Amino acid sequence: MTQLPSKDQIRQWIAENPGLTSKRDIAKAFGLKGDMRSELRRLLQELEAEGTVTKAARRFRPKGDLPPVALLRVLKPDAAGDLFAEPMEDGVDTDVGRILIIPKKGDPALAEGDRLLGRLTRVDLDDYVWEARLIRRIGSNPLKLLGVFRKGSEGGRIVPIDKGQDKEWRVAADSDMGARDGELVEAEAVGNRRLGLPQARIVERLGDPSGPRAVSLIAIHQHGIPDQFPDAAIAEADTPRPVTMDHREDLRDLMLVTIDPADARDRDDAVLALPDTEPGNPGGHVLWVAIADVAHYVRPGGALDREARRRGNSTYFPDRVVPMLPDVLSGDLCSLHEHVDRPCLAVRMRIDAQGHKLSHRFLRGLMRSKGSLEYVQVQRAVDGEPDEKTAPLLETVLKPLYAAYASLKLARGLRQPLELDLPERQIVLSDEGKVLSVAFKERVDAHRLIEEFMVLANVAAAEDLQRLKQPFLYRVHEEPSPDKLDALREVAEASGFTLAKGQVLKTAHLNRLLAQAQDSEFDELMNISTLRSMTQAYYNAENLGHFGLALRNYAHFTSPIRRYSDLIVHRALVRGLKAGDDGLSAWDIENLDETAKLISDAERRSMAAERDTVDRYLAAYLSDRVGSTFSGRVSGVQRFGLFVKLDETGADGLVPIRSVGREFFHYDQNSQTLMGADTGLTIGLGQRVTVRLAEAVPVTGGLMLELLEIEDRALPGGRSGPRGKPPRRGAAKAEIKRRVVRRRK
Incomplete structure (x- = not known):
């Protein structure tokens, strides 16, 4: 049985491991589980009461010590011009000794x-x-804004x-860079606001x-x-290392092909399926x-690595892509173009007739795609129109792929991942960038085939790295919170x-x-x-499972051209397999938690940018149809109004509550009514409505x-009349329940 460590042992561990000092870290280091963790909590509380350790942000450290990362305030330069700092965090002693700021090239000037x-x-x-080395400056960078300049x-x-944002900003004559009236500009806040516009x-x-x-x-x-890529990153991309067969297997005879969207900008995955000829696996596949x-x-x-980590991922827009890697890599050397040799990291997997993975093996290789x-x-080819x-x-290639996919579908059916059906919008642009049409992308079995192959490879990567005891980043998706489930x-x-x-x-x-609602x-x-009830997926060095895919072990392995997380997984495999000197570095390992946070934030940043761009294109597309009527459904309800998703384009618009009649509307958050x-x-939510487009701002x-009809019925009482009193709280919810009972009868 594991023994509880002494106070001296705990103090020594905290002193020697400043980056691993949470209660969980300490318990893991000493192998403590169950009730032993409660005893550890008691010991830590005693050490804190004795004043030999301090606690901040759920981490412990020796009294008078500082955490490995801290919030600091810059002090006045000394006579030699050196900058020192003092700690600002709660619970941190200010008499820990002088802190010298060590600047590095590219750091902003500090004052x-x-x-x-x-x-x-x-x-x-x-x-x-x-x-102290600068990670980032806080609160001192000027506020950035983007807007239209109006000359005065x-x-x-x-x-x-x-x-x-509805706040305008004033620009002095000597600060306008010669901008013309109506021009799009980027600006930064200056000075202190006193009276009038900032x-x-x-x-x-x-x-x-x-x-x-x-x-x-x-x-x-x-x-x-x-x-914009730094010059050093471009120079590094333009002088690539030659590809040799060291640590590689020759896969050029394999009938690997890439299958991608028609507008694919890079090709980072190739697939192949063969009948399994080993005995004991009838109907199985390789x-x-x-x-x-x-x-x-x-x-x-x-330099390339630093920039890729900073970007986190590629960002895709209808008219352009902001790549994680320079085009010489993302569009050429790393892209698995047909009939050319390309270095690869490959996995060979055996599945049975029911789609269950029996074994897998990772290797570094050299391949040659037989078709893009x-x-x-x-x-169309599989459906009879090659x-x-x-x-x-x-x-030789396509039908075996579909046969393997049929087996994978059986395993998917047993696993029951979340089966959401949300069509993806496709904005078609002219050569000049004008929106020609808005449609919904067609999904065929070829899409699903590639998805299932990629999911299986991602699972295999996570399992292999666990076996090899390598640190890496999991793709984590936690289950919904109780509050979100109650709302759902x-x-x-x-809805019945x-x-x-x-x-x-x-x-x-x-x-x-979802099956109950299907076709209704x-x-x-x-x-x-x-x-909307789901939590957002993210990257973490700790395995918390993937709820949506119903998988315990999951990592991103299949898209290293456009995701830094996958590059980390590749390096971890190279390190674990001893397949080269370019595997996961000591710095990578030490900063894995920080990398996970950076790339998770970058992913959310890209999603927001892509969503805003689609909204602007849709507004531009609809701007010529102001005054027209559209059908749609209520997709969101807030105190200030309704969000309606239009059937034709999938665009979301706002119906302000002030425009819905003249009566008072009570908002019930629980029932979303x-x-x-x-x-x-x-x-x-979900009610059929007819609306008029009042304004579109590209x-x-x-x-x-403007709301015209609900469930094919005009608004009662029109849009005039005195405002009434608020209904009693909960009345909306009760009315919803009455409607549900009637529907069920």
Whole structure:
């Protein structure tokens, strides 16, 4: 049985492991489980009471010590011009010794009073005890804004383009960079606001804001997405290492092919399926998944690596892509183009006839794609309409892939991952960047085939790295919170459906709910509501499982050209397999938690930028149809109004509550409804509505709608009359329940 450590042992561990000092870290280090963890808590409380350790942000450290990362305030430079700092965090002693700031090339200039997040190292020299290296400056960077410049007699003003911003900024004549009236500009706040409008100065002119090509450019600047590669990164990309057969197997004879969208900008995965000829596995298959070997070109700690980590991922817009890697790599050397040799990291997997993985093996190889194919092209070939390119591959490559996919579908059916049905919008642009049409992408079995192959390869990567005892990043998706589940249950009940309660939630329960709604008028509503109840997936060095995929072990392995997380997994495999000197570095391992946070934040940044860009393109597309009527469904209910998703384009617009009649509307958060005080009109999620487009603003992406009909009935009482009193609290919820009972009868 594991023994409880002594106080001296705990003190020594905390002193020697400043980055691993949470209670969980300490318990793991000493192998403590169950009740022993309660005893550890008691010992730590005693040490804290004795004053020998201090606790801050759930971590312990020796009294008078500093954490490895701390919030600091810059002090006045000394006579030699050196900058020192003092700690600002609660619970941190201020008499821990002098902290010298060690600048590195590229760091911003610091001044007295600036706040920064610094990485600390104890040095115990005569003049100072600590050295601090800048991670980032906090609160001292000027506020950045993007807007349209309106020229005046003495300078001008900036009208922000952000939908959530209505505050204008004043620009002095000597701070406008010669910007013209109506031009899109980037600016930063200056001075202290006293009276009137806040002040700003223009730092970059971006051209015509109404131009089609400005749409994604606005999102890039607004969300701070890096879109210029440093010279050092470009130079490194332009001088790639030669590919040799060291640590590699020759896979060039394998009939690997890539299958991608028609507009694919990179090709980082190739697949192959063969019948399994080994005895004891009748009807089984051998699957190959080969992925571009980005780790060969992007080595740890280099300029390319630093920039890729900063970007986190590629960001995709309808008219352009902001890649994680320079085009010479993402579009050429790393991309698995047909009939050319490419380095790869591959996995060979055996599955049985029911789609269960029996074994797998990872290797580094050299491959040659036998064809760059498209989803619809492959599907047509399998459905009996092969073209010149797919006909020679039909029997030997494509049909075996679909046979393996049929087995994988059986395993998927047993596993029951979340089966959301949310069509993806596709914006079609002209050569000039104008929106020609908005449609929903067609999904065929070729899409699903590739998805299942990739999921299986990702699982294999996580399992192999666990076996090899290598640190890496998991793709984590935690189960929904109780509050979000309760909200989903309210929507389900209001629509006449049920969601099981009082048991451990599984994706199968949510799938049953979605099946109830399938092909009903509430189909889309339940899919959207279920999606909204989900937590957001992220990256973590700790394995917390993937709820949505119903998988315990999951990592991203299959897209290293466009995701830094996958590059980390590749390096971990190279290190674990001893397949080269470009595996996971000591620095990578030490900073894994920070990397996980950085790339998770970058992913959210890209998603927001992509979503805003689509909104702006849709607003531009609809701007010529102001005054037209559209059908749609209520997709969101808030105190200030309704969000309506239009059937034709999938665009979301706002119906302000002030425009819905003249009565008072009570908002019930639990049932997500608005209820009129005078008429009893209840507006809730999923209701069919007819709206008039009142305003479309391409610069912000905003759509303003006017409500005309609900469930094919005109609004009662029209849009005039006195406002009534608020209904009693809970009345809207009761009305919803009455409607549900009537529907069920």
